Amino acid sequence: MRAARVTTLGGPATVTVGEVPEPTLEAGHVLVDVHEAGVSFPDVLMSRGLYQMRPDLPFVPGAECAGVVREATEGSRFTAGDRVAAFPVLGAFSETVAVPEAMVFPLPDAVPFAVGAALPMNYLTVHFALTQRGRLERGEVVVVHGAAGGIGTAAIQLARAMDARVIAVVSSDDKVETARAAGAHHVVLADGFLAAAKELTEGRGVDVVVDPVGGDRFTDSLRSLAPEGRLLVIGFTAGQIPEVKVNRLLLGNISVVGVGWGAFWMPDPTYLRTQWEAILPLVESGALAPPIGTRHPLDDVAGALTEIDERRAQGKVTLTVRQ
Numbered sequence: 001m002r003a004a005r006v007t008t009l010g011g012p013a014t015v016t017v018g019e020v021p022e023p024t025l026e027a028g029h030v031l032v033d034v035h036e037a038g039v040s041f042p043d044v045l046m047s048r049g050l051y052q053m054r055p056d057l058p059f060v061p062g063a064e065c066a067g068v069v070r071e072a073t074e075g076s077r078f079t080a081g082d083r084v085a086a087f088p089v090l091g092a093f094s095e096t097v098a099v100p101e102a103m104v105f106p107l108p109d110a111v112p113f114a115v116g117a118a119l120p121m122n123y124l125t126v127h128f129a130l131t132q133r134g135r136l137e138r139g140e141v142v143v144v145h146g147a148a149g150g151i152g153t154a155a156i157q158l159a160r161a162m163d164a165r166v167i168a169v170v171s172s173d174d175k176v177e178t179a180r181a182a183g184a185h186h187v188v189l190a191d192g193f194l195a196a197a198k199e200l201t202e203g204r205g206v207d208v209v210v211d212p213v214g215g216d217r218f219t220d221s222l223r224s225l226a227p228e229g230r231l232l233v234i235g236f237t238a239g240q241i242p243e244v245k246v247n248r249l250l251l252g253n254i255s256v257v258g259v260g261w262g263a264f265w266m267p268d269p270t271y272l273r274t275q276w277e278a279i280l281p282l283v284e285s286g287a288l289a290p291p292i293g294t295r296h297p298l299d300d301v302a303g304a305l306t307e308i309d310e311r312r313a314q315g316k317v318t319l320t321v322r323q
Contacts, residue, residue: 003094004301007058009049012305023098030078030104031070036117037092038064039304039317062092066116083107085116102269105276118290118316122154124275129232129259130158138163140207143197148175150316151212153182153291161287169193178314182291194220218242225254234259291315
């Protein structure tokens with residue numbers, strides 16, 4: 001079968017497509033014929049060996065996908081022909097992938113494969129961030145950084161679905177419409193977002209900051225918080241890991257909260273099914289509707305990864321594996 005392969009840790013440009021052996025069905029797994037795969041920032045990091053998970057070379061990247069069940073073991077809740085989304089962690093950038101059953105989720109007929117592939121990584125991460133770690137409450141105000149990207153648009157939509165008010169922060173004018181279309185109440189540029197957040201909250205500050213970016217805006221994110229506000233650290237797409245002067249936390253009665261979604265569910269992957277069951281009604285109602293940015297053919301996997309690496313993505317980037 002054809003699959004993307006990381007054979008050297010040279011970054012997105014060195015990821016190629018070639019023939020690899022098809023996976024075989026093992027106990028507790030499901031074989032999925034991949035139609036669409038989601039591309040995310042961890043895939044970029046893994047192409048350089050910079051992610052916390054460092055698989056041996058060569059490996060097939062890709063954490064999430066959607067497709068059709070080819071085969072399942074006896075007693076499985078899935079049967080051949082079922083439409084599913086899946087979170088294999090590795091191997092999604094291929095024509096067929098073997099996935100532990102706990103990480104395979106039913107996909108309604110009305111949900112396109114591209115949408116299904118855009119859900120697991122971003123929407124389950126954000127669900128964990130806002131509900132488990134951020135304890136977001138109805139009526140609170142949320143700042144979302146990187147608001148035109150996959151995590152950002154997911155955070156906007158889920159925060160709105162939880163009846164919060166959303167201030168989206170984008171890095172350039174060409175990303176404003178993506179954040180607005182995702183449902184943000186307000187969209188502001190990163191340059192000057194602190195003043196904008198204060199003005200929009202009449203000086204009070206915001207309750208939650210969703211930050212997948214890090215970098216030099218981190219301190220202003222802390223300054224934007226209202227008393228008892230929570231800054232949710234999801235990632236560092238800016239490349240720089242910021243440091244915290246903890247006296248700011250004390251003086252403002254504010255919190256910096258780590259969002260380690262993978263570390264939370266890995267001891268018990270059944271948590272993923274609980275999350276899926278929580279978001280699926282919102283997907284079916286249209287409240288959660290991942291904006292699909294660009295869809296690349298599998299052969300252009302390097303281009304898809306580069307788009308994310310250069311922070312040009314607007315909405316979710318996907319790979320079309322089967323038409």
